[in-house]
Amino acid sequence: MNIIKIRLSAMMFLQFFIWGGWFVTLGTFLAQNLNATGSQTGMAFATQSWGAIVAPLIVGLIADRYFNAERILGILHLVGAVLMYQLYRAESFGSFYPFVLAYMILYMPTLALVNSVAFRQMNDPAKDFAKIRVWGTVGWIAAGLIISYGFSWDSQQAIAAGLLKNTFLMGALASLILGIFSFTLPETPPAAALGERLTLRDALGLDALGLLKDRNFALFFLSSVLICIPLAFYYQNANPFLTEIGVENATGKMTIGQISEVLFMLVLPIFLKRFGIKLTLLIGMIAWALRYALFAFGDADNLVFMLILGIALHGICYDFFFVSGQIYTNSKAGEKFKSSAQGMITLATYGVGMLIGFWVAGKITEKFTVADGHLWQNIWLFPAAFALAVFVLFTLTFNKEKAHADEGLLSQGSTE
Structure with a gap:
Protein backbone atom coordinates (compact mmCIF):
# COMPACT_ATOMS: atom_id res chain seq x y z
CA MET A 1 0.00 0.00 0.00
CA ASN A 2 1.52 3.34 -1.03
CA ILE A 3 1.71 6.39 1.24
CA ILE A 4 -1.38 8.08 -0.25
CA LYS A 5 -3.51 4.99 0.36
CA ILE A 6 -2.21 4.80 3.93
CA ARG A 7 -3.18 8.43 4.52
CA LEU A 8 -6.61 7.89 3.01
CA SER A 9 -7.10 4.77 5.15
CA ALA A 10 -6.14 6.76 8.26
CA MET A 11 -8.68 9.42 7.23
CA MET A 12 -11.43 6.78 6.98
CA PHE A 13 -10.40 5.19 10.28
CA LEU A 14 -10.67 8.49 12.16
CA GLN A 15 -13.87 9.54 10.34
CA PHE A 16 -15.82 6.53 11.58
CA PHE A 17 -13.95 6.16 14.88
CA ILE A 18 -15.41 9.56 15.78
CA TRP A 19 -18.98 8.56 14.87
CA GLY A 20 -18.83 5.10 16.45
CA GLY A 21 -17.18 6.52 19.55
CA TRP A 22 -20.30 8.32 20.80
CA PHE A 23 -23.33 7.53 18.62
CA VAL A 24 -23.66 3.89 19.72
CA THR A 25 -23.84 4.77 23.42
CA LEU A 26 -25.82 8.01 22.94
CA GLY A 27 -29.16 6.49 23.97
CA THR A 28 -27.67 5.02 27.12
CA PHE A 29 -25.99 8.31 28.06
CA LEU A 30 -29.15 10.36 27.51
CA ALA A 31 -31.37 8.01 29.52
CA GLN A 32 -28.96 7.24 32.36
CA ASN A 33 -27.02 10.49 32.76
CA LEU A 34 -29.32 13.26 31.46
CA ASN A 35 -32.64 11.61 32.39
CA ALA A 36 -33.94 12.17 28.87
CA THR A 37 -37.40 10.91 27.91
CA GLY A 38 -37.98 8.61 24.94
CA SER A 39 -39.12 11.55 22.82
CA GLN A 40 -36.07 13.61 23.76
CA THR A 41 -33.80 10.69 22.88
CA GLY A 42 -35.59 10.42 19.54
CA MET A 43 -34.97 14.14 18.97
CA ALA A 44 -31.26 13.70 19.65
CA PHE A 45 -30.92 10.76 17.24
CA ALA A 46 -32.99 12.61 14.62
CA THR A 47 -30.18 15.18 14.36
CA GLN A 48 -28.54 12.60 12.09
CA SER A 49 -31.50 12.95 9.74
CA TRP A 50 -31.43 16.74 9.83
CA GLY A 51 -27.73 16.53 9.04
CA ALA A 52 -28.45 14.21 6.10
CA ILE A 53 -31.04 16.67 4.78
CA VAL A 54 -28.71 19.67 5.11
CA ALA A 55 -25.58 17.83 3.88
CA PRO A 56 -26.34 18.18 0.13
CA LEU A 57 -26.69 21.93 0.60
CA ILE A 58 -23.25 22.20 2.20
CA VAL A 59 -21.51 19.83 -0.21
CA GLY A 60 -23.45 20.76 -3.33
CA LEU A 61 -23.56 24.51 -2.89
CA ILE A 62 -20.30 25.19 -1.05
CA ALA A 63 -17.71 22.40 -1.14
CA ASP A 64 -18.21 21.40 -4.77
CA ARG A 65 -18.13 25.00 -5.98
CA TYR A 66 -15.70 27.07 -3.95
CA PHE A 67 -13.39 25.09 -1.64
CA ASN A 68 -11.01 22.15 -1.73
CA ALA A 69 -12.71 19.13 -0.15
CA GLU A 70 -9.82 18.40 2.21
CA ARG A 71 -9.85 21.98 3.56
CA ILE A 72 -13.55 22.14 4.31
CA LEU A 73 -13.24 18.63 5.81
CA GLY A 74 -10.56 19.97 8.15
CA ILE A 75 -12.59 23.03 9.14
CA LEU A 76 -15.74 21.01 9.83
CA HIS A 77 -13.87 18.56 12.06
CA LEU A 78 -12.08 21.31 13.98
CA VAL A 79 -15.40 23.04 14.69
CA GLY A 80 -16.82 19.58 15.43
CA ALA A 81 -14.14 19.05 18.10
CA VAL A 82 -15.32 22.19 19.91
CA LEU A 83 -18.97 21.11 19.70
CA MET A 84 -18.11 17.61 20.89
CA TYR A 85 -16.35 19.10 23.91
CA GLN A 86 -19.53 21.05 24.68
CA LEU A 87 -21.45 17.75 24.61
CA TYR A 88 -18.97 16.40 27.16
CA ARG A 89 -19.72 19.39 29.43
CA ALA A 90 -23.52 19.34 29.05
CA GLU A 91 -25.44 18.60 32.24
CA SER A 92 -29.02 18.58 30.94
CA PHE A 93 -30.84 17.67 27.75
CA GLY A 94 -31.65 21.34 27.20
CA SER A 95 -27.96 22.25 27.12
CA PHE A 96 -27.05 19.09 25.17
CA TYR A 97 -29.49 19.24 22.25
CA PRO A 98 -28.37 22.48 20.50
CA PHE A 99 -24.79 21.25 20.36
CA VAL A 100 -25.63 17.76 19.08
CA LEU A 101 -27.86 19.32 16.39
CA ALA A 102 -25.09 21.69 15.30
CA TYR A 103 -22.56 18.86 15.39
CA MET A 104 -24.54 16.49 13.18
CA ILE A 105 -25.34 19.24 10.67
CA LEU A 106 -21.57 19.67 10.30
CA TYR A 107 -20.63 15.98 10.55
CA MET A 108 -22.97 14.45 7.97
CA PRO A 109 -21.45 16.43 5.04
CA THR A 110 -18.02 15.04 5.97
CA LEU A 111 -19.21 11.56 4.95
CA ALA A 112 -19.43 12.77 1.35
CA LEU A 113 -16.23 14.81 1.65
CA VAL A 114 -14.03 11.87 2.71
CA ASN A 115 -15.38 9.92 -0.28
CA SER A 116 -14.57 12.85 -2.57
CA VAL A 117 -11.02 13.06 -1.28
CA ALA A 118 -10.55 9.30 -1.64
CA PHE A 119 -12.09 8.92 -5.11
CA ARG A 120 -10.11 11.81 -6.57
CA GLN A 121 -6.85 9.98 -5.77
CA MET A 122 -7.85 6.67 -7.38
CA ASN A 123 -7.24 5.45 -10.91
CA ASP A 124 -9.52 2.46 -10.37
CA PRO A 125 -12.14 3.22 -7.67
CA ALA A 126 -13.93 -0.11 -8.21
CA LYS A 127 -10.74 -1.89 -7.22
CA ASP A 128 -9.26 0.46 -4.63
CA PHE A 129 -12.13 2.06 -2.69
CA ALA A 130 -13.24 -1.00 -0.70
CA LYS A 131 -9.70 -1.55 0.60
CA ILE A 132 -9.65 2.01 1.94
CA ARG A 133 -13.28 2.29 3.09
CA VAL A 134 -13.02 -0.88 5.17
CA TRP A 135 -10.72 1.05 7.52
CA GLY A 136 -13.73 3.18 8.40
CA THR A 137 -15.52 0.08 9.66
CA VAL A 138 -12.34 -0.89 11.54
CA GLY A 139 -12.39 2.55 13.16
CA TRP A 140 -16.03 2.12 14.26
CA ILE A 141 -15.18 -1.31 15.71
CA ALA A 142 -12.08 0.05 17.47
CA ALA A 143 -14.12 2.76 19.18
CA GLY A 144 -16.59 0.22 20.54
CA LEU A 145 -13.84 -2.07 21.80
CA ILE A 146 -12.06 0.84 23.53
CA ILE A 147 -15.28 1.94 25.26
CA SER A 148 -16.13 -1.56 26.54
CA TYR A 149 -12.83 -3.37 26.96
CA GLY A 150 -10.35 -0.50 27.20
CA PHE A 151 -12.05 1.80 29.71
CA SER A 152 -15.32 -0.01 30.62
CA TRP A 153 -17.21 3.28 30.31
CA ASP A 154 -20.41 1.39 29.51
CA SER A 155 -20.38 -0.73 32.67
CA GLN A 156 -23.17 -0.12 35.19
CA GLN A 157 -20.71 1.26 37.74
CA ALA A 158 -19.06 3.63 35.26
CA ILE A 159 -22.41 4.87 33.95
CA ALA A 160 -23.58 5.53 37.50
CA ALA A 161 -20.37 7.50 38.09
CA GLY A 162 -21.00 9.59 34.97
CA LEU A 163 -17.98 8.25 33.09
CA LEU A 164 -19.89 7.51 29.88
CA LYS A 165 -19.59 11.20 28.98
CA ASN A 166 -15.91 10.52 28.33
CA THR A 167 -16.95 9.11 24.94
CA PHE A 168 -17.57 12.72 23.84
CA LEU A 169 -14.15 13.76 25.09
CA MET A 170 -12.62 10.89 23.10
CA GLY A 171 -14.63 12.01 20.06
CA ALA A 172 -13.48 15.61 20.49
CA LEU A 173 -9.83 14.53 20.59
CA ALA A 174 -10.22 12.31 17.50
CA SER A 175 -12.06 15.11 15.69
CA LEU A 176 -9.25 17.54 16.53
CA ILE A 177 -6.66 15.08 15.18
CA LEU A 178 -8.64 14.48 11.96
CA GLY A 179 -9.24 18.22 11.56
CA ILE A 180 -5.52 18.94 11.63
CA PHE A 181 -4.66 15.83 9.59
CA SER A 182 -7.14 16.81 6.87
CA PHE A 183 -5.01 19.79 5.85
CA THR A 184 -2.18 17.37 5.00
CA LEU A 185 -4.35 15.26 2.67
CA PRO A 186 -3.90 15.42 -1.12
CA GLU A 187 -5.41 18.52 -2.69
CA THR A 188 -8.97 17.93 -3.89
CA PRO A 189 -10.16 20.98 -5.85
CA PRO A 190 -13.89 21.76 -6.10
CA ALA A 191 -15.77 20.12 -8.93
CA ALA A 192 -16.33 23.52 -10.56
CA ALA A 193 -12.57 23.99 -10.88
CA LEU A 194 -12.35 20.70 -12.77
CA GLY A 195 -15.06 21.66 -15.24
CA GLU A 196 -17.73 19.58 -13.48
CA ARG A 197 -21.04 21.24 -12.70
CA LEU A 198 -23.01 19.89 -9.76
CA THR A 199 -26.34 21.61 -9.23
Missing part, protein backbone atom coordinates in the same frame (compact mmCIF):
# COMPACT_ATOMS: atom_id res chain seq x y z
CA LEU A 200 -28.54 21.56 -6.18
CA ARG A 201 -30.99 19.43 -8.17
CA ASP A 202 -28.19 16.86 -8.60
CA ALA A 203 -27.29 16.93 -4.90
CA LEU A 204 -30.90 16.48 -3.76
CA GLY A 205 -31.62 13.91 -6.46
CA LEU A 206 -34.54 15.88 -7.90
CA ASP A 207 -33.60 15.01 -11.48
CA ALA A 208 -34.17 11.34 -10.65
CA LEU A 209 -37.80 11.77 -9.55
CA GLY A 210 -38.87 10.43 -12.95
CA LEU A 211 -37.70 6.98 -11.82
CA LEU A 212 -40.75 6.83 -9.55
CA LYS A 213 -42.91 6.35 -12.65
CA ASP A 214 -41.51 2.81 -12.71
CA ARG A 215 -43.89 0.77 -10.53
CA ASN A 216 -41.22 -1.54 -9.16
CA PHE A 217 -38.87 1.31 -8.30
CA ALA A 218 -41.67 3.28 -6.65
CA LEU A 219 -42.48 0.26 -4.46
CA PHE A 220 -38.80 -0.13 -3.58
CA PHE A 221 -38.58 3.59 -2.79
CA LEU A 222 -41.60 3.41 -0.45
CA SER A 223 -40.27 0.26 1.21
CA SER A 224 -36.89 1.94 1.76
CA VAL A 225 -38.52 4.80 3.62
CA LEU A 226 -40.71 2.45 5.68
CA ILE A 227 -37.89 0.05 6.64
CA CYS A 228 -35.99 3.01 8.12
CA ILE A 229 -38.52 3.01 10.97
CA PRO A 230 -37.30 -0.39 12.30
CA LEU A 231 -33.71 0.70 11.57
CA ALA A 232 -34.14 3.72 13.84
CA PHE A 233 -35.14 1.45 16.72
CA TYR A 234 -31.78 -0.33 16.49
CA TYR A 235 -29.69 2.83 16.46
CA GLN A 236 -31.67 4.43 19.26
CA ASN A 237 -32.45 1.52 21.58
CA ALA A 238 -30.00 -1.36 21.12
CA ASN A 239 -27.27 -0.08 23.43
CA PRO A 240 -29.62 1.18 26.18
CA PHE A 241 -31.49 -2.14 26.00
CA LEU A 242 -28.39 -4.30 26.33
CA THR A 243 -26.96 -2.11 29.10
CA GLU A 244 -30.21 -1.95 31.08
CA ILE A 245 -30.81 -5.70 31.11
CA GLY A 246 -27.25 -6.34 32.28
CA VAL A 247 -25.29 -7.50 29.21
CA GLU A 248 -21.62 -6.90 30.02
CA ASN A 249 -19.47 -4.89 27.59
CA ALA A 250 -22.55 -4.12 25.49
CA THR A 251 -20.80 -1.60 23.24
CA GLY A 252 -17.96 -4.00 22.49
CA LYS A 253 -20.41 -6.81 21.71
CA MET A 254 -22.28 -4.52 19.31
CA THR A 255 -19.15 -4.34 17.12
CA ILE A 256 -20.08 -7.89 16.04
CA GLY A 257 -22.62 -6.13 13.84
CA GLN A 258 -19.91 -4.23 11.94
CA ILE A 259 -17.79 -7.37 11.56
CA SER A 260 -20.87 -9.11 10.16
CA GLU A 261 -21.40 -6.20 7.77
CA VAL A 262 -17.94 -6.62 6.28
CA LEU A 263 -18.40 -10.38 5.85
CA PHE A 264 -21.82 -10.17 4.21
CA MET A 265 -20.59 -7.40 1.91
CA LEU A 266 -18.30 -10.02 0.36
CA VAL A 267 -21.21 -12.45 -0.13
CA LEU A 268 -23.66 -9.91 -1.53
CA PRO A 269 -22.45 -9.77 -5.19
CA ILE A 270 -22.63 -13.56 -5.45
CA PHE A 271 -26.08 -13.66 -3.91
CA LEU A 272 -27.41 -10.90 -6.17
CA LYS A 273 -26.12 -12.61 -9.28
CA ARG A 274 -27.59 -15.99 -8.36
CA PHE A 275 -30.94 -15.06 -6.79
CA GLY A 276 -31.79 -11.58 -8.10
CA ILE A 277 -32.73 -8.32 -6.43
CA LYS A 278 -36.20 -9.21 -5.10
CA LEU A 279 -35.12 -12.19 -3.00
CA THR A 280 -32.06 -10.28 -1.76
CA LEU A 281 -34.18 -7.33 -0.61
CA LEU A 282 -36.73 -9.65 0.99
CA ILE A 283 -34.04 -11.45 3.00
CA GLY A 284 -32.81 -8.07 4.22
CA MET A 285 -36.35 -7.12 5.32
CA ILE A 286 -37.17 -10.38 7.09
CA ALA A 287 -33.81 -10.21 8.88
CA TRP A 288 -34.98 -6.99 10.56
CA ALA A 289 -38.13 -8.72 11.82
CA LEU A 290 -36.11 -11.72 13.04
CA ARG A 291 -33.50 -9.64 14.85
CA TYR A 292 -36.14 -7.72 16.79
CA ALA A 293 -37.96 -10.94 17.67
CA LEU A 294 -34.66 -12.23 19.05
CA PHE A 295 -34.25 -9.03 21.07
CA ALA A 296 -37.82 -9.31 22.35
CA PHE A 297 -37.44 -12.85 23.70
CA GLY A 298 -33.74 -13.01 24.55
CA ASP A 299 -32.20 -12.11 27.90
CA ALA A 300 -28.81 -11.48 29.50
CA ASP A 301 -28.62 -14.96 31.05
CA ASN A 302 -29.42 -18.30 29.41
CA LEU A 303 -30.80 -16.69 26.25
CA VAL A 304 -28.00 -14.18 25.70
CA PHE A 305 -27.09 -16.09 22.52
CA MET A 306 -30.33 -14.75 21.01
CA LEU A 307 -29.16 -11.19 21.60
CA ILE A 308 -25.74 -11.91 20.08
CA LEU A 309 -27.39 -13.52 17.06
CA GLY A 310 -29.64 -10.46 16.71
CA ILE A 311 -26.58 -8.21 16.67
CA ALA A 312 -24.79 -10.48 14.19
CA LEU A 313 -27.75 -10.18 11.79
CA HIS A 314 -26.76 -6.55 11.18
CA GLY A 315 -24.73 -7.55 8.12
CA ILE A 316 -27.77 -9.14 6.46
CA CYS A 317 -30.14 -6.40 7.64
CA TYR A 318 -28.02 -3.58 6.28
CA ASP A 319 -26.16 -5.07 3.31
CA PHE A 320 -28.97 -7.14 1.83
CA PHE A 321 -31.43 -4.26 1.88
CA PHE A 322 -29.64 -0.91 1.87
CA VAL A 323 -26.50 -1.78 -0.10
CA SER A 324 -28.36 -3.99 -2.57
CA GLY A 325 -30.91 -1.19 -2.81
CA GLN A 326 -28.17 1.22 -3.83
CA ILE A 327 -27.10 -1.28 -6.47
CA TYR A 328 -30.69 -1.65 -7.70
CA THR A 329 -31.04 2.14 -7.85
CA ASN A 330 -27.83 2.37 -9.83
CA SER A 331 -29.05 -0.20 -12.35
CA LYS A 332 -32.41 1.55 -12.81
CA ALA A 333 -31.04 5.08 -13.11
CA GLY A 334 -28.77 4.70 -16.13
CA GLU A 335 -25.69 6.84 -16.77
CA LYS A 336 -27.48 10.19 -16.82
CA PHE A 337 -29.11 10.01 -13.40
CA LYS A 338 -26.77 7.76 -11.35
CA SER A 339 -25.66 10.50 -8.94
CA SER A 340 -29.09 12.11 -8.72
CA ALA A 341 -30.76 8.77 -8.00
CA GLN A 342 -28.33 7.96 -5.18
CA GLY A 343 -28.87 11.44 -3.75
CA MET A 344 -32.63 10.94 -3.85
CA ILE A 345 -32.47 7.57 -2.06
CA THR A 346 -30.07 8.90 0.59
CA LEU A 347 -32.27 11.93 1.25
CA ALA A 348 -35.39 9.75 1.43
CA THR A 349 -33.90 7.12 3.76
CA TYR A 350 -31.32 8.76 6.04
CA GLY A 351 -33.19 12.05 5.82
CA VAL A 352 -36.98 11.64 5.76
CA GLY A 353 -37.25 7.92 6.63
CA MET A 354 -34.94 8.01 9.63
CA LEU A 355 -36.47 11.29 10.81
CA ILE A 356 -39.86 9.59 10.99
CA GLY A 357 -38.26 6.45 12.43
CA PHE A 358 -36.56 8.20 15.34
CA TRP A 359 -39.78 10.05 16.16
CA VAL A 360 -41.74 6.79 16.20
CA ALA A 361 -39.02 4.99 18.20
CA GLY A 362 -39.03 7.79 20.74
CA LYS A 363 -42.80 7.66 21.18
CA ILE A 364 -42.92 3.86 21.48
CA THR A 365 -40.02 3.80 23.94
CA GLU A 366 -41.68 6.50 26.04
CA LYS A 367 -44.98 4.62 26.04
CA PHE A 368 -43.35 1.50 27.48
CA THR A 369 -41.17 3.25 30.05
CA VAL A 370 -41.86 2.15 33.63
CA ALA A 371 -40.51 3.17 37.01
CA ASP A 372 -37.63 0.69 37.01
CA GLY A 373 -36.75 0.75 33.30
CA HIS A 374 -38.58 -0.31 30.13
CA LEU A 375 -40.91 -3.03 28.92
CA TRP A 376 -38.40 -4.05 26.27
CA GLN A 377 -40.37 -6.95 24.84
CA ASN A 378 -43.24 -4.61 23.95
CA ILE A 379 -40.81 -2.09 22.47
CA TRP A 380 -39.03 -4.63 20.24
CA LEU A 381 -42.19 -6.35 19.06
CA PHE A 382 -43.34 -3.12 17.38
CA PRO A 383 -40.42 -2.84 14.87
CA ALA A 384 -40.52 -6.63 14.40
CA ALA A 385 -44.18 -6.47 13.35
CA PHE A 386 -43.59 -3.35 11.27
CA ALA A 387 -40.68 -4.92 9.36
CA LEU A 388 -42.78 -8.04 8.77
CA ALA A 389 -45.60 -5.89 7.36
CA VAL A 390 -43.19 -4.17 4.95
CA PHE A 391 -41.88 -7.62 3.96
CA VAL A 392 -45.41 -8.85 3.14
CA LEU A 393 -46.24 -5.67 1.21
CA PHE A 394 -43.07 -5.96 -0.87
CA THR A 395 -43.56 -9.69 -1.48
CA LEU A 396 -47.06 -9.21 -2.86
CA THR A 397 -46.45 -6.10 -4.98
CA PHE A 398 -42.87 -6.12 -6.32
CA ASN A 399 -42.39 -7.94 -9.61
CA LYS A 400 -39.29 -10.09 -9.96
CA GLU A 401 -36.42 -8.56 -11.93
CA LYS A 402 -32.65 -8.68 -12.03
CA ALA A 403 -30.08 -6.01 -11.16
CA HIS A 404 -26.39 -6.22 -11.91
CA ALA A 405 -24.03 -6.04 -8.97
CA ASP A 406 -21.95 -3.03 -9.89
CA GLU A 407 -18.70 -3.63 -8.01
CA GLY A 408 -17.79 0.03 -7.95
CA LEU A 409 -21.05 0.97 -6.25
CA LEU A 410 -20.93 -2.03 -3.97
CA SER A 411 -17.63 -0.86 -2.54
CA GLN A 412 -19.25 2.42 -1.48
CA GLY A 413 -22.27 1.02 0.28
CA SER A 414 -21.36 0.76 3.95
CA THR A 415 -22.65 3.35 6.35
CA GLU A 416 -22.36 1.38 9.58
